Amino acid sequence: MDYETVIGLEIHVQLLTQSKMFCGCSTRFGAPPNTQTCPVCLGLPGSLPVINRRAVELGLRAALVLNCTVHPSSQFHRKNYYYPDLPKNYQISQYQYLEHPPLATDGYLDIEVDGQRRRVGIRRVHLEEDTGRLVHPAEGAVSWVDYNRSGVPLMEIVTYPDLRSPQEARAFLLKLRQVLQYAEVSTGRMEEGTLRCDANVSLRRPGEPLGTRTEVKNMNSIRSVERALAYEVARQREVLERGGAVVQETRHWDERRGITFASRSKEEAEDYRYFPEPDLVPVEVTPEWLEEVRRSLPELPDARRDRIMAQYGLGRYDAELLVQTRATADFFEAAVAAHPSPKSIANWMLGDLSAYLNEHNLEIDQLRVTPGQLAELVRLVEEGTISGRIAKDVLVEMLETGDSPRSIVDRRGWVQIADEGALRETVEAVIRDHPEPVRDVQAGKEKAIAFLVGQVMRRTQGRANPALVQRLLRERLGLPPQG
Amino acid sequence: MRELVGRPYHEIRPRLGKDLSVRELVDAYLENIARLDGQVRAYLTVSADQARAQARELDDRLARGEPLPPLAGVPVAVKDNLCTRGVRTTCGSRILEPFVPPYDATAVQRLREAGAVLLGKTNLDEFAMGSSTENSGFFATRNPWRLDHVPGGSSGGSAAAVAAGEALAALGSDTGGSIRQPASLCGVVGLKPTYGRVSRYGLVAFASSLDQIGPLSLDVRDCALVLQAICGRDPHDSTSVDLPVPDFVASLEAGVRGVRVGVPAEFFGEGLQPEVRQAVLEAVRVLEGLGARVEEVALPTLEYALPTYYLIACAEASSNLARYDGVAYGYRSPRAHDLYTLYARTRAEGFGPEVKRRIMLGTFALSEGYYEGFYKKAQQVRTLVRRDFDRCFQTVDVLATPTSPVAGFRLGERTADPLQMYLADVYTIPVNLAGLPGISVPCGFVEGLPVGLQLVGRPFEEATVLRVAYAYEQATEWHRHRCPLLRA
Numbered sequence: 001m002d003y004e005t006v007i008g009l010e011i012h013v014q015l016l017t018q019s020k021m022f023c024g025c026s027t028r029f030g031a032p033p034n035t036q037t038c039p040v041c042l043g044l045p046g047s048l049p050v051i052n053r054r055a056v057e058l059g060l061r062a063a064l065v066l067n068c069t070v071h072p073s074s075q076f077h078r079k080n081y082y083y084p085d086l087p088k089n090y091q092i093s094q095y096q097y098l099e100h101p102p103l104a105t106d107g108y109l110d111i112e113v114d115g116q117r118r119r120v121g122i123r124r125v126h127l128e129e130d131t132g133r134l135v136h137p138a139e140g141a142v143s144w145v146d147y148n149r150s151g152v153p154l155m156e157i158v159t160y161p162d163l164r165s166p167q168e169a170r171a172f173l174l175k176l177r178q179v180l181q182y183a184e185v186s187t188g189r190m191e192e193g194t195l196r197c198d199a200n201v202s203l204r205r206p207g208e209p210l211g212t213r214t215e216v217k218n219m220n221s222i223r224s225v226e227r228a229l230a231y232e233v234a235r236q237r238e239v240l241e242r243g244g245a246v247v248q249e250t251r252h253w254d255e256r257r258g259i260t261f262a263s264r265s266k267e268e269a270e271d272y273r274y275f276p277e278p279d280l281v282p283v284e285v286t287p288e289w290l291e292e293v294r295r296s297l298p299e300l301p302d303a304r305r306d307r308i309m310a311q312y313g314l315g316r317y318d319a320e321l322l323v324q325t326r327a328t329a330d331f332f333e334a335a336v337a338a339h340p341s342p343k344s345i346a347n348w349m350l351g352d353l354s355a356y357l358n359e360h361n362l363e364i365d366q367l368r369v370t371p372g373q374l375a376e377l378v379r380l381v382e383e384g385t386i387s388g389r390i391a392k393d394v395l396v397e398m399l400e401t402g403d404s405p406r407s408i409v410d411r412r413g414w415v416q417i418a419d420e421g422a423l424r425e426t427v428e429a430v431i432r433d434h435p436e437p438v439r440d441v442q443a444g445k446e447k448a449i450a451f452l453v454g455q456v457m458r459r460t461q462g463r464a465n466p467a468l469v470q471r472l473l474r475e476r477l478g479l480p481p482q483g
Numbered sequence: 484m485r486e487l488v489g490r491p492y493h494e495i496r497p498r499l500g501k502d503l504s505v506r507e508l509v510d511a512y513l514e515n516i517a518r519l520d521g522q523v524r525a526y527l528t529v530s531a532d533q534a535r536a537q538a539r540e541l542d543d544r545l546a547r548g549e550p551l552p553p554l555a556g557v558p559v560a561v562k563d564n565l566c567t568r569g570v571r572t573t574c575g576s577r578i579l580e581p582f583v584p585p586y587d588a589t590a591v592q593r594l595r596e597a598g599a600v601l602l603g604k605t606n607l608d609e610f611a612m613g614s615s616t617e618n619s620g621f622f623a624t625r626n627p628w629r630l631d632h633v634p635g636g637s638s639g640g641s642a643a644a645v646a647a648g649e650a651l652a653a654l655g656s657d658t659g660g661s662i663r664q665p666a667s668l669c670g671v672v673g674l675k676p677t678y679g680r681v682s683r684y685g686l687v688a689f690a691s692s693l694d695q696i697g698p699l700s701l702d703v704r705d706c707a708l709v710l711q712a713i714c715g716r717d718p719h720d721s722t723s724v725d726l727p728v729p730d731f732v733a734s735l736e737a738g739v740r741g742v743r744v745g746v747p748a749e750f751f752g753e754g755l756q757p758e759v760r761q762a763v764l765e766a767v768r769v770l771e772g773l774g775a776r777v778e779e780v781a782l783p784t785l786e787y788a789l790p791t792y793y794l795i796a797c798a799e800a801s802s803n804l805a806r807y808d809g810v811a812y813g814y815r816s817p818r819a820h821d822l823y824t825l826y827a828r829t830r831a832e833g834f835g836p837e838v839k840r841r842i843m844l845g846t847f848a849l850s851e852g853y854y855e856g857f858y859k860k861a862q863q864v865r866t867l868v869r870r871d872f873d874r875c876f877q878t879v880d881v882l883a884t885p886t887s888p889v890a891g892f893r894l895g896e897r898t899a900d901p902l903q904m905y906l907a908d909v910y911t912i913p914v915n916l917a918g919l920p921g922i923s924v925p926c927g928f929v930e931g932l933p934v935g936l937q938l939v940g941r942p943f944e945e946a947t948v949l950r951v952a953y954a955y956e957q958a959t960e961w962h963r964h965r966c967p968l969l970r971a
Contacts, residue, residue: 039586043806045579045687046566046588048720078802080849082826089805145810273849275858278691278799281721 003203003240005233006210007169008161011176012154013186014130014194015058020151021129022049022092027153029192033135033146041151043087048279051076055127055153056283059103060293061183062155063125065300068107073284074126075100076277081270084145085132093156094126095274102126103283109179110302111171120172121160130154155185161200161210166229173197173222178301182326190221197225202246203236211236212246216260218253228253232260304329312342321350327365334371335378344378352395368402369395377405389462390414417464420472423456426464427472430455441477449473487511488648489965491701492557492708495651500545505556509538509600512558516602516649519968524624525634525644527563529603530570534558537600552598554712560650562641563604564611565591565696566685574687575607575619575637578807578814578833588685589720590654590696590713597712602650605640609835610804611661611689613637614907617898618837625894626668627966628932632891635665635907638699642669645699648969652700652709656686658693659792660886660911663923666699667886667935670925670964672706672952673699675911677942678918679724682717688803690796691722693915702962703924703953707731710945726943734946735953740774742951745879749785750910756889762927762934763885769958770883770951780875780882784868788913789905791868793841794848794861795916800838801845807833840901869917876941881951884910886923886935910937920945924952925961933961 020027023040039047063070077100078090094102107122132150136143157176163169177188177195188195202213216232219225231253236246251260299307301323308319308329323329328349335345353374357364377398381391386409397408409415417423430452431438440448449470456469474481487495487503488511499505513531520526541556561567564574566584573579587595595601608618616624616639624639626632627647634643638655642665645653655662657675666673674697681696688694698709711732716725746767751760771777809815809829816828834842848857875882888909897903914921919939926936936955940948956962 039584042811044566044584044586044812045572045574045582045806046564046584046685048684050719050721080802080805082805082808084808084810084822087806087811089808090802147811271851273802273846273851273854275798275802275849275854279688279721 002206003237004206005165006161006202006204006213007163007166007229008200009159009163009169009172010198010200011157011173012196013062013157013180013188015055015153015155016184016186017052017054017058017153019052019054021052021055021127021153022151025151031148033144033148036148037150041087042147043150049092049277051280051283052153056103056285057293058153058185059125059127059155060285060290061297062157062180062185063104063107064290064294064297065179065183065185066104066107066109066122066125066157068104068122068125070104070285070290071101072286073282074103075282076127076280077274078277080273083131084143085134085150087132087147087150091129091131092277092280093128095272100276103285109172109175111168111175113165113168113171118162118168120162120168123158123160124156126156128154128156161202166226166233169199169229170222170226173225177222178324182298182300184298190219199225199229201229201232201236203233203240212248214246214248214260215250216253217250217263220255224253224255227258228260231258235260298326301329308332312336312346314342314346318346318350321354322346325364327363331364331371335375338372339375339379341375341378341382344382345374348374348378348395352392356399367399369398373398373404380405380409384418384465385409385416386414387416387462387466389466390416414463417460418468420468423460423464423468423472426456426459427469427476430459431476438477441479446479449477449479485511485515488515489701489969491705492554492651493704496551496555499551499556505538505541505545505600506535508556509534509558509602512602512648512650515647515969519627519647520649522625522630522968523627523643523647523649524622525605525640525647525649526560526603527573527575527606527621527640528571530601531603533570534600534602537595541598541600552596553708554594555598557599557709558602558651559594559599559709560602560605560641560644560653561591561594562607562638562653562655564607564656564687564689565654566687567591567601567604570601570604572604572687573620574611575609575621576807576833576835576838577620578829579687580620580814582813584685586685588696589682589717591685593713594654594709599652599712605638605644605650605653607640608637609838610687610800611637611656611658611694612800612837612841614660614664614904615892615894615897616640616665617894618835620835623894626891626932627968628670629891630968632893632932633668635668635887635891637661637665638673639665639669641699642666642671642673645669645671645701646966646969648965652698652705654696654709654713655699656689656694656696657911657915658689658796659915660908662697662699663886663911663921663935663937664908666923667937668891668933670933670935670961670966671699671701672703672922672924672956672962673697674706674710674922674945674948675914675920676710676714676945677724677920678915679722680920680943680945681713682715682720682723684717684719688799690799691803692799693792693796695915703922703949703956704732704735706922707735707949707953710949724943729946731946731949734950737950738774739770739951739954742775742881742947743879744770744775744777744951745780745875745882746777747780747782747785747875747882747884749782750884754888754906754909755885756929758929759885759888759890759934762929763883763936766926766936766955766959767883770955773954773958775951778879780879782871782875782913784864784871785909785913787864788868788916789909791861791864792912792916793844793905794857795865797841797845798848798858798861799845801842801849804834804838804842809833837901865916868913872913872917872919872939880940880947882939884937884939886910886937890929890932890934914939918942920948922948922952924956925964926955926959927961928964933964
């Protein structure tokens with residue numbers, strides 16, 4: 001009998017605010033240690049927190065795109081524990097406690113795996129503050145604390161245990177990242193720590209109650225979440241098949257070794273002694289505010305994909321790729337607006353452009369090429385000014401210099417040779433210099449003509465119009481026009 | 484310059500810039516501190532140089548003909564749990580002995596902006612936990628009226644400083660009576676504003692949902708003046724309330740004719756010293772004589788107030804005081820050798836016994852399995868206490884009660900028995916639980932020790948409380964008495 005995999009995720013997302021959750025300090029990443037701090041985020045005696053309205057607004061945006069119920073009044077709590085990266089030795093968080101709900105609860109996000117649509121329940125969305133960062137130098141028996149990150153706004157998203165495979169977990173994270181990026185809530189980059197994910201995983205016989213779960217931590221990319229879960233599922237399966245029992249514990253993912261291992265277990269469960277934060281008043285969300293936030297949300301990826309398919313006549317696969325990020329979809333629609341050839345533009349974007357992005361590990365909004373320039377390139381090809389072959393070289397130069405395709409073509413003299421008189425001379429020369437292939441062609445081996453076309457192209461540095469060359473060669477060698 | 488000391492500001496102010504400079508006034512107070520504080524021990528830190536510099540600056544402004552700010556030249560003392568930029572702020576605790584804040588508490592900043600001159604920082608029970616100032620991590624303060632008696636607490640240093648002419652006015656903090664009870668024991672005026680009236684930003688938190696900053700002064704008019712300066716919404720404190728602040732001084736003289744004064748029977752029962760009872764009831768008769776209508780009211784939840792308070796205050800304190808860990812500031816144990824001993828030894832060596840007791844009580848009250856029975860239950864009782872007051876205020880405008888059940892007690896008399904010490908605040912604590920404004924004004928003496936009358940009003944009706952207190956004060960002479968030490 002087989003086991004069913006049950007996975008739930010806890011995701012921490014850094015919100016795209018200018019300032020911290022409870023003070024005015026900057027959230028900019030990479031500043032020298034402890035330069036973005038004040039009495040509040042240092043937890044100095046007497047300091048008090050004040051809620052960042054923008055952070056609540058981003059929380060509301062996330063709650064809406066995750067189809068959650070937003071609570072008109074929610075409360076912050078204190079989570080009490082000692083650690084040197086936590087200056088107050090309590091974290092201000094919206095842990096769901098008793099009668100006090102968090103910002104939003106009970107939503108969902110639809111994902112697709114292998115063509116199957118699945119609905120993943122969202123248990124809750126809440127706001128909290130980040131901790132500082134400990135730095136352990138290689139030398140010396142000291143540790144340093146950098147409080148720049150202390151108080152940076154975080155949103156925690158907790159799913160119901162609705163995921164049934166590591167692949168689904170991966171699909172969920174990709175989808176979550178996509179909608180959060182669309183809603184401009186977060187950059188959602190696991191590699192940069194703006195999205196962090198812990199996973200609860202257990203196995204059970206179908207129809208039976210949930211099995212004992214382990215919590216897997218320390219994954220730093222969506223791929224490593226999938227790998228870690230696959231490892232952990234296999235490990236638990238082996239334990240169960242041996243007749244053993246899964247131990248409820250926290251396990252760390254070791255990316256290099258590709259395994260999870262149990263972290264030092266505490267003697268007893270930690271008691272965080274949650275209680276309502278008396279220094280803050282409840283977060284009140286009026287229906288008017290919520291409506292205002294709802295109105296400011298952009299078109300979400302699924303809706304945009306469907307519209308792009310209908311409006312531009314693209315296939316589902318291409319449309320799906322084009323809406324992968326909001327910036328890609330924006331780029332596409334801006335280019336189409338400049339030159340209405342959606343299919344060609346999509347082909348360029350999903351082909352050469354996408355290859356270049358992957359090769360250089362760039363995002364589309366980091367490109368030097370503008371949508372208008374790509375549109376111009378497509379137009380130059382369609383107008384016959386350059387060949388499709390040359391266009392590839394033009395694009396490479398556009399990507400490197402940021403120059404417009406027109407100016408590159410002019411500078412390089414890459415305008416297509418469509419002058420029959422000029423080409424005839426080259427055709428004569430090629431025929432003269434390659435008697436063998438010419439005989440082959442005349443003997444009926446029509447394929448050999450491709451070689452001759454290639455020679456003409458070579459002598460014109462690719463600028464000849466290939467169709468014209470083909471016609472001239474065939475005329476000259478007495479072949480019927482191509483059908 | 485001795486004659487300047489111990490006189491209310493409203494008597495001094497007309498002379499400023501004429502026959503009296505701010506510098507002279509401040510020097511007179513600094514001299515009196517030098518003369519008396521060896522006996523009273525009200526101050527933990529005297530910032531004389533900064534005070535003189537500030538006085539000079541004010542004199543320069545006066546010389547330039549600039550208008551006098553409302554508290555120009557008032558030599559003030561500030562309880563040492565209020566952050567003062569560049570001046571050590573210890574909270575009366577060894578654990579914060581080296582701490583110099585980089586910022587001013589909002590109330591301190593507002594005092595400075597109003598022209599007050601900061602003389603120094605006053606002693607308190609460690610982290611404001613106590614009723615006698617004997618829990619200070621440094622030394623005990625004495626009652627200027629009788630040096631073998633306590634000044635009350637936790638704002639004992641501030642109350643003693645005002646009573647001994649070591650400050651013209653002072654700031655204290657009041658979590659369960661810590662302004663009113665020492666004001667009563669030291670024979671001065673002390674007011675706890677409505678919760679939310681004065682910003683708590685920069686007040687080192689003891690119990691966040693109960694703490695309020697307020698003034699201590701020689702009389703009600705000075706009290707109104709200082710309150711005026713520190714009140715009002717502060718964007719740095721989410722719990723500070725955005726309500727208009729009335730002109731407290733302007734409404735002082737409206738009298739009490741027709742004002743309904745409630746006398747809750749529960750505040751006059753067992754445990755009340757008979758002479759105190761007599762003095763307070765006599766004060767009520769004075770108000771009646773002035774045209775107030777007196778009626779008896781009931782506050783049956785009084786008996787639950789004390790345990791409720793200790794659960795809530797200790798629970799919040801256990802979390803508020805977690806930050807004193809030796810990591811980023813304050814005392815760090817030299818005997819720490821890893822993270823655990825850094826925490827454990829720093830806190831074991833830095834905190835005194837009463838603070839430890841309350842941290843443990845509060846930690847327990849919040850622990851899993853006990854939260855419902857203790858912390859949550861206490862919050863529910865707190866709601867009942869609040870409702871009791873609400874009901875009273877449907878029929879009366881103010882409540883009149885004793886501030887303290889006894890006129891005073893000797894140093895060491897109650898230190899061995901925490902419960903006896905806690906009972907010192909039995910009449911003031913319910914007012915904090917309900918978040919109401921309360922004042923203590925002198926209303927008599929028992930064996931040379933002052934007695935205080937407590938007046939409590941509806942939320943944000945400080946003006947009414949001050950007006951009734953002022954009417955009483957003007958009809959009596961108690962507020963003109965000065966302690967023998969100051970007269971000597």
